[in-house]
Amino acid sequence: MAIYHLSIKIISRGKGKSAVAASAYRSGEKIKNEYDGVVHDFTRKGGIAHTEILLPQNAPEEFSNRSVLWNSVEKIEKSKNSQLAREIEIALPKELSREKQINLVREYVKENFVKIGMCADIALHDKNDGNPHAHILLTMRPLNEDTTWGAKSKKEYILDENGEKVKLKNGNYKTRKINTTDWNEQDKAEHWRKAWADITNKYLEENSIQEKVDHRSFQRQGIEQIPTIHLGVSASQMEKKGIATDRGNINREIRHQNKILREIARRIKALMRWIRSLTKDKNNDTPKDKQYDISLQSTTLPRQNDLTDILSHLIKENADNSNINLEKYIESYQFLKEKNITSIPELKESISALRDKNYKTTRAIKDTEKKTNDKVELIDQAEKYLKHKDTYKAYTKTKKSKKEDFYNGHTAEIILFESAKKYLKEHLGESKTLNISKWKSELDALKQEKKSLYNQILKIREEVEQAEKVKICIEQLQEQEKQLTQVKRNELEI
Numbered sequence: 001m002a003i004y005h006l007s008i009k010i011i012s013r014g015k016g017k018s019a020v021a022a023s024a025y026r027s028g029e030k031i032k033n034e035y036d037g038v039v040h041d042f043t044r045k046g047g048i049a050h051t052e053i054l055l056p057q058n059a060p061e062e063f064s065n066r067s068v069l070w071n072s073v074e075k076i077e078k079s080k081n082s083q084l085a086r087e088i089e090i091a092l093p094k095e096l097s098r099e100k101q102i103n104l105v106r107e108y109v110k111e112n113f114v115k116i117g118m119c120a121d122i123a124l125h126d127k128n129d130g131n132p133h134a135h136i137l138l139t140m141r142p143l144n145e146d147t148t149w150g151a152k153s154k155k156e157y158i159l160d161e162n163g164e165k166v167k168l169k170n171g172n173y174k175t176r177k178i179n180t181t182d183w184n185e186q187d188k189a190e191h192w193r194k195a196w197a198d199i200t201n202k203y204l205e206e207n208s209i210q211e212k213v214d215h216r217s218f219q220r221q222g223i224e225q226i227p228t229i230h231l232g233v234s235a236s237q238m239e240k241k242g243i244a245t246d247r248g249n250i251n252r253e254i255r256h257q258n259k260i261l262r263e264i265a266r267r268i269k270a271l272m273r274w275i276r277s278l279t280k281d282k283n284n285d286t287p288k289d290k291q292y293d294i295s296l297q298s299t300t301l302p303r304q305n306d307l308t309d310i311l312s313h314l315i316k317e318n319a320d321n322s323n324i325n326l327e328k329y330i331e332s333y334q335f336l337k338e339k340n341i342t343s344i345p346e347l348k349e350s351i352s353a354l355r356d357k358n359y360k361t362t363r364a365i366k367d368t369e370k371k372t373n374d375k376v377e378l379i380d381q382a383e384k385y386l387k388h389k390d391t392y393k394a395y396t397k398t399k400k401s402k403k404e405d406f407y408n409g410h411t412a413e414i415i416l417f418e419s420a421k422k423y424l425k426e427h428l429g430e431s432k433t434l435n436i437s438k439w440k441s442e443l444d445a446l447k448q449e450k451k452s453l454y455n456q457i458l459k460i461r462e463e464v465e466q467a468e469k470v471k472i473c474i475e476q477l478q479e480q481e482k483q484l485t486q487v488k489r490n491e492l493e494i
Contacts, residue, residue: 004213005091014081047127388417
């Protein structure tokens, strides 16, 4: 499955980073940083699939050497907090060959970065772990026509209503900084993100891969996601040490469920694209809901558009044919019979209903999960409140002279109590009743509700799988008809 990932970050000297070090690491080379004299040797690094440098027309030829390029960048940047390079990390479609992956990245970089004056240092990484990706290091300064580095910004005098320079009290004139490029503009990042999705989808389509990627967030795509819960300091530390926690287990379950929800949404979307292509008039590109929109009958099939009759006929005709996978046809027939689907428009309605059902069920799971998390947090805070209540009470009654010592000895308990007290006040108001047993019963009911909804999602996935089998059968029938039609044409020509 093709996935979308693109992240953008700045390599800054102020954060202790080096453009030379970044390039050496990503390319797996040994490069000396002439700015500080540090040698960065990553020649033993594995997983380097391809590297290259792409340059704009006005770049000096010696920049083809990444040591020369990035040391030139380090030299021109004088400030201790200089921004040295921009890095873009992208996930590569596993469905494409290595050659196609390289061409994809190369075209993307040339069109979006090199074309507007950036030098680009590309490194493709693949450790055969199912995560092929590319790192793109980009220069931050424009190049002058004479191949020297240009300025990132320039000062512009601020003028008054008479067009005169505004003088400050210290005798200087008022100015503002103007960037010489738009590379740091916020909308530029969005443009680059979309451009990567567009060119990736182009390559996938050209290579007959139905998968699509989308640069938009799941929220912007209309895909519901179950939010994970906050781990907290204690659980986070335990998880980092490899110790499973209840909260960690909850998040792992949520991530697994989200994976299934995304999978189902993607598969339904693919089915909808396919069914629309079947019910589209090729002449005027308008939808038609007539049964004769699809021609699955001619010489070998009955003269009707009842899908169940067509499949039944094929099953009977090929009962003794070992070369035909009848199991798929039988399963598709049973599915259509069960759903009372006899035509393509009815199949389209069924898939649309499945899509709506999936959306509603996903929303219900999301709402139930939120209620569950809120209830878990409420119970947790109430138990902390009760657990540390006596300690806090003792703290408040401690003499002023010994208060600091008491606090130092019971810091964690006091902080936890105060935090729990604040939380309960915000969520319970003035009510001081802690109905923990009632809340636990409500929590159990919510868990059962979520389990039921999740089982519905699994049933939806089964229906999606059945619809996909119908799709395969129809495509096979269409291909058979094409072949038979071609045979008849050839016979007529003879």
